[in-house]
Structure formats: C-alpha cells, structure tokens
Amino acid sequence: MTVTVEPSIFKIVKYDSDEIAAVATEMLKLLGMASTNLIIEVDETIAMSRVTTTVGEPVHILVMSSAFENLKKPMTFSADNTRFSLGRGLLRVRDRQSGHFDDAPTDEDLSIVEAAVWETYSVGRLSRLGLKVHKQRWHYNFRNRHGFNDAADKDFEKIWTADDLTWKQLSEISQHAIA
C-alpha cells in the first residue's frame, strides 16, 4: 500500500500531508483495502466538502479542503472529518471494485439523488464500523433528495441498515422513495 498526498506542503489551509496520509492508511486498513495504492489530491482553494473518487491504479481521490477541516476552527485540520470523508470515498471505491456497481455512473456524473442514496449507504456502514456519525444529518440529506414523507423515511432506514446492496438495488429503493 502506498498513500501519496498532493500537495505535500499546503499554502492556504493548515494541513499536514503526513497526517492526512496516516489517517488514509488507517481507513484503508479499517475498510479491508490494505493493498490499495492511493493518491489524495486536496484542492485547498475551495471551502467545500466534496470528495470525488476515480478507480484505477492507483486509486485517485480529489478532495475539496473542507472535507478535512475542523469547522469550528476554519482552515485547520480535523482527523475525524478526514477519517469520515475518506471513509465515504473509499467505500464507493470498494463498492465499484466489488463488481456490483459496474453500472453506476462515475462520481462526477452521479446525479444529486444518486449521490444522496450512495452516501446514505456508505455512512450507515461507517457508523457500524465505529465512526462517529450524526444520523440526522444524512437523513435530512436523503429527505431533501427523496421527499419529506413516511415512505421515504422507511426507504432511508432500509438503506442505512444494509451492508450488501448492489447499485441496481440501491437505485430501485431510491426510485421507490421518490415515487
């Protein structure tokens, strides 16, 4: 496993590339991806939390700076947020590598509804791996994309508690929630 962080020295935010690499290594082990080679590219000019992954050799993760940020102290590093952001991205990579997500659009081409449903699936699994997760945040995100009603809430729970869904199944639940 190799983890490379770009840039190696940050100019705007107060992040340390070694610290980011250490968290990434920890997450790769936690998710059973210890043999994965990773390049993490941080765009420090953007204060957003977006994480975009591209499966390849090595795996490439593009991160907007707020994904690793301590939101209480802007421009400073948060290991917890880094763990959480990388965890979500790496789970998408793992899903894609499983063969059950071959028909899923690339990260860049995911619609906001597709992104929300996959985030729900990923964060639910991260919570069971012991990461600190605020479920209501993801429930609100799901409702924003699927509707504020009881039927959508039931579908959220179905995805949140699942561990072995395929892209086809995820899409079907999502479409059911919107219907």
Next chain:
Amino acid sequence: MRKFFPVQDLARDERFNQATNEERMSDPRGTSNTGVIRKARSTNRLTPSRPDATDAARSLMHGIMVGEIQALEGAGRTCFDFVTGEEAPFALKLDMARQCWDEARHVEISVKLSEWMGTELGQFVENTVLFAAACSQDPVLRLAGVNRALEGLAIDVFTTMKEFGELAGDPYLAFCEDWMLADEVTHVKMGSVWLRKITEDDPERRKKALEFQSVVDKIFSYGGLRSESDESPILLARRFRELAGFSDGELTEIADVSLAALNERREALEKTLASSPA
C-alpha cells in the same frame, strides 16, 4: 450591571468557538471553481439543486442561530446601555424590548431547525461580527448597523431559506423561515423609523449613521455571500426590503456594495494563489 459590553466577553459554553470578522476574512478560499464544481452547478445560489445544498443549508442555519443569539444580546444591550429620555427615547427602548422577545423566539426556532437538519450546536464557528456592530456608543448607529444593515441581511437570508424549504418540500423550514421573515421586516422598519425620527434635526448624525450602515453592509456581504449575482448564495430580497422601508436608491447602493465585496473576494483568492510559493 456593566454597560457597553465588549464582544470578546460574550458568554458561551464549551460547545462554541468564536471567530472575529478579521479571522473570517483572512480565509481566501472560494466556494466555487472550475472543473468538478462548475460542472455540478451553474449557479452558487443556495437552492436544493446544488450538490452541496444540504450541508450549505445546515451551515447557513447554524449561522442564523448564532446570529439570533447575538441579535438578542445586542437589542438587550440597547435597552440597558443608554439613559432613557436623554440618550434614547423610552419608545425606542420599548421597541428593542419587543425585538428581544422576537429574537429569543428566533433562537429557539433556529435551534430546533438546526437539530431537524442534523446539525449539532456549535458544530460550526461562530462569527461575532453581528454583536460587534451592536457595540457602538451611539444608539442611532446601532439602529443603522444592526436593525437596518444586519436585520436587512436577515431578510435576504430568510427569504432564501424559505424558498429553499419550499423547493425541497421541507414543511418545517419553509414555515418557520416565513414567520421569522415577518419579524425581520418589522425590525428593519423599526430601525428605519427611529433613524429618521432621532436625526430629523441632525443631518450630520444621520450621515454618520448611514455611513456606518454602509460599512456594516459591506462587511456583512460576506465577501459576496449576498448580492444580485448568481455567484452569491443569498439573493438580495428587494421586495421585502422595500416593505421594511428601504428606498430604491438605498437598495441599489446595497446591491453595488455587495457586488464589490464579491469581486474583492475573487481578486483576493487569485492574489493568494499567484503569490504563494510553488
């Protein structure tokens, strides 16, 4: 009880971390760019169609919540800091007391909305610039800075959040923002009425107050947070501002100041990137 309370002494529990406006402005990062972000959205306006809409709305809601706390503290100070009759009319203080009542209700509503949206209190940094604008030693400047500039911004923010709730189908958000918006229009109108009344025979004082309002407006444009450009998340709510007593000329001035703030932030980001060592 102490008068003219300094911003750095505001009481908060350990959940909150405060930042001054200078600290906030030292962050040159943008919230839009080319590539992935540009592909994902054609506008920065805060609508549910933005990929980051949920988190952006949560962050803004938290900003509203701490802003309401500071607005309550500011209006409360104005009730107490000035001698009744000599420095501030009783009726003005009565209006400020009414505002305290409104702001306390807004704090409660904002806390509940934040929880509904999945935000922990204190999760985001608290910018103390609102209370800083309420520290002027002249009550007229406070009315100009807080009631007209800041509560004016609140009109823009609540209008945007109300529309966000309507578009997303979030019944609580749309309903609560609509009710708070009605209060904000009243607060701005109180500021407009008292500013004109107190400075009726003192054009110099009125000029100073309006200059102060303009400065606060620029600071609170948040480097382009609010303007009439699609690059700003918050749209200038002209109609509600008219109801609150803003003239066409004043609205045009605020729009110009906001656009200038947006351009300054863009230039600052470009400068930072150009001057950074490779």
